[in-house]
Amino acid sequence: MPRDALLSYLRSIALIAEKDMRIYYTKPPVLMFGFLFPLFMFLAFSLGRSADLHTLFPGLAAMFVFFVASSVGPLITPWEKRAGTYERLLSFPVTVNTLILGDVVAGMLFGIIINIIILTAGIAAFGYSVSFIGVLIIALSLMLGAFCFSALGVLLASPASTNPSNVMLLSNLVRFPLIFISGIFVPIASLQGIARVAAYCSPIAYLVNSFELGLLGSAAIPLLLGWAVLIGFSVVFVLLARTLLKRNLMKGL
Amino acid sequence: MKRDRDDVIAVAGLTKRFGAITAVDDVSFSVPEGELFGFLGPNGAGKTTTIRMLTGILTPDVGEVSIDGIDIQKHPIAAKMQMGIIPEMSNVYIELTAKQNVVLAGRFYGMHRKDVEERTDKLLQQFELSDRKDDRVEGFSKGMKQRVLIASALVHIPKVLFLDEPTSGLDVHSQRLIRAIIREMNDAGTTVFLTTHNIEEANTLCDRVGIINRGALAAIDTPERLKQAFNETQSVEVAFDKPTDVGEIERSGLVNRTERTGDTWRFYTDDPDALAKWIFSFAERRKLSFTTLSIEGASLEDVFVTVTEG
Ligand SMILES: Nc1ncnc2c1ncn2[C@@H]1O[C@H](COP(=O)(O)OP(=O)(O)OP(=O)(O)O)[C@@H](O)[C@H]1O
Ligand SMILES: [Mg+2]
Numbered sequence: 095m096p097r098d099a100l101l102s103y104l105r106s107i108a109l110i111a112e113k114d115m116r117i118y119y120t121k122p123p124v125l126m127f128g129f130l131f132p133l134f135m136f137l138a139f140s141l142g143r144s145a146d147l148h149t150l151f152p153g154l155a156a157m158f159v160f161f162v163a164s165s166v167g168p169l170i171t172p173w174e175k176r177a178g179t180y181e182r183l184l185s186f187p188v189t190v191n192t193l194i195l196g197d198v199v200a201g202m203l204f205g206i207i208i209n210i211i212i213l214t215a216g217i218a219a220f221g222y223s224v225s226f227i228g229v230l231i232i233a234l235s236l237m238l239g240a241f242c243f244s245a246l247g248v249l250l251a252s253p254a255s256t257n258p259s260n261v262m263l264l265s266n267l268v269r270f271p272l273i274f275i276s277g278i279f280v281p282i283a284s285l286q287g288i289a290r291v292a293a294y295c296s297p298i299a300y301l302v303n304s305f306e307l308g309l310l311g312s313a314a315i316p317l318l319l320g321w322a323v324l325i326g327f328s329v330v331f332v333l334l335a336r337t338l339l340k341r342n343l344m345k346g347l
Numbered sequence: 348m349k350r351d352r353d354d355v356i357a358v359a360g361l362t363k364r365f366g367a368i369t370a371v372d373d374v375s376f377s378v379p380e381g382e383l384f385g386f387l388g389p390n391g392a393g394k395t396t397t398i399r400m401l402t403g404i405l406t407p408d409v410g411e412v413s414i415d416g417i418d419i420q421k422h423p424i425a426a427k428m429q430m431g432i433i434p435e436m437s438n439v440y441i442e443l444t445a446k447q448n449v450v451l452a453g454r455f456y457g458m459h460r461k462d463v464e465e466r467t468d469k470l471l472q473q474f475e476l477s478d479r480k481d482d483r484v485e486g487f488s489k490g491m492k493q494r495v496l497i498a499s500a501l502v503h504i505p506k507v508l509f510l511d512e513p514t515s516g517l518d519v520h521s522q523r524l525i526r527a528i529i530r531e532m533n534d535a536g537t538t539v540f541l542t543t544h545n546i547e548e549a550n551t552l553c554d555r556v557g558i559i560n561r562g563a564l565a566a567i568d569t570p571e572r573l574k575q576a577f578n579e580t581q582s583v584e585v586a587f588d589k590p591t592d593v594g595e596i597e598r599s600g601l602v603n604r605t606e607r608t609g610d611t612w613r614f615y616t617d618d619p620d621a622l623a624k625w626i627f628s629f630a631e632r633r634k635l636s637f638t639t640l641s642i643e644g645a646s647l648e649d650v651f652v653t654v655t656e657g
Contacts, residue, residue, distance in 0.1 A: 099424075102424070102457060105454075105457065106455065109451070109455055110453055113440070113451060115523055116442070116443065116447075117440060117442045117443070177438055177440075177441070178436055178437050178438035179437065179438050179439070179440055181404060181434040182433075182434055182438070182439075182496075182499075184404050185403075185404060185427070185430075185432035185434060186427070186452070186455040186456070187423075187424045187427040187428050187455060187457075188424075188455070189423070189424065199466065209403040232574050312629070344404075347561065
């Protein structure tokens with residue numbers, strides 16, 4: 095791709111992400127399912143029983159990344175179609191690819207910003223001694239995880255419905271089961287048989303694993319393998335979202 | 348595709364089907380640089396479908412579109428950079444302010460922040476929105492929102508402007524303001540393609556009009572020549588001060604058809620001048636006084652009705 099074309103491609107992605115951040119970060123469903131909900135789950139777990147928070151925190155942090163990063167994507171396209179802004183957005187010099195990547199970046203940044211705070215607070219509160227390498231591992235994992243989960247969120251927006259509450263409902267139907275199979279409440283290493291297989295099918299498990307490695311110093315899955323799987327899931331989510339979005343481009347306009 | 352050097356919009360064989368419906372059926376035309384072109388048609392004629400294909404939002408089943416010589420299928424981004432587009436029933440972001448909306452649009456077209464801000468301020472002033480420019484659009488009236496929308500499509504000074512029913516549903520003041528801006532952009536060199544079902548708008552605003560009916564292009568010419576081509580709808584309208592037998596007028600050999608509403612007669616004719624003179628001498632002989640006497644040329648409305656009902 096020539097330099098100018100690349101620049102304008104990146105510019106479109108950045109502008110779409112900026113627009114999403116300004117408009118959708120503060121929408122009630124995003125605040126509700128992206129922030130308050132995981133916060134309450136987190137509190138329920140840390141207050142409700144004498145849990146070993148020191149070993150549970152990596153999983154809870156990954157859950158937080160998942161909820162926050164995947165909360166923006168489902169809302170954007172249905173909301174734009176209903177508000178009558180979508181066709182105009184398509185009329186700008188953008189492509190389906192820049193639209194999707196812009197939305198993914200917006201969700202990813204939301205996940206990263208909020209979880210930098212969560213992780214910093216957690217590290218301070220539960221007294222981890224994290225090495226420099228550990229910080230790097232956590233930072234990179236956070237970025238990959240947030241990208242992956244945000245892409246899943248965008249994918250969940252692609253079905254034809256233009257009713258934001260239907261789409262939020264669908265997205266929660268997918269997101270909750272994923273949480274429960276992901277080895278957040280029980281370390282993957284101690285899962286048996288089918289539960290373990292199920293955990294390996296969820297992208298969240300690989301972020302839990304990377305966080306465990308960064309914070310606790312050991313993990314069940316090799317780091318690079320975990321990252322590769324997260325990247326693999328991301329690619330699949332983006333490509334699927336692209337196919338569905340193209341197919342449903344004019345629906346509801 | 349054959350294309351004159353100055354054709355900014357060139358369309359050949361454009362066709363789009365939705366299931367059994369052929370929304371646009373083998374439409375070909377071109378619009379030269381600087382023209383203000385109106386696309387006129389009744390509801391469901393295929394205006395929006397056509398404009399969506401011209402602007403690269405919808406892919407045609409058959410046919411080619413080139414914008415300023417750029418094939419929209421092959422180079423959608425380069426073609427879109429030349430255009431300002433206002434889709435039908437579209438909205439700006441109500442969560443953003445008027446200024447933020449226009450600036451955002453300008454940046455999508457690659458304008459630098461400083462240029463876009465200057466241009467935005469100027470446009471919003473022209474659109475009488477200066478004092479509200481930092482308010483969220485949420486509280487704006489329909490006409491104000493439409494003005495923000497149009498300003499967003501003009502901010503990058505497009506080479507060609509596409510508007511799908513830009514004035515429908517607005518009050519007279521907003522309509523006039525918007526038409527004045529369209530004309531001004533056109534005078535400054537922007538080619539304009541607008542759809543409307545407002546015949547008067549097409550008549551007074553457009554250099555050339557295409558009439559689309561059930562997906563097919565039924566007529567395309569200047570408003571004046573379209574009216575001439577349909578001159579069987581010229582007429583002389585007469586009312587006299589007392590009840591009159593007009594059989595003699597009808598037998599003058601000049602009248603094609605007669606219509607009566609109340610005490611007013613309308614005689615359709617190919618030669619309104621001769622017929623008016625004939626009626627004048629008829630009235631003198633009969634000692635009749637006129638309460639109405641007028642010559643009605645063909646109106647674009649007559650043309651439209653003839654074309655779309657035929
Ligand atoms: N996405 C679509 N799916 C199915 N049919 C469609 C679609 N878009 C348009 N049509 C059909 O194509 C035909 C032309 O519609 P179009 O919207 O282009 O008309 P129009 O001239 O813009 O009408 P109006 O003046 O009401 O805006 C109609 O019969 C319409 O029902
Ligand atoms: Mg229409």
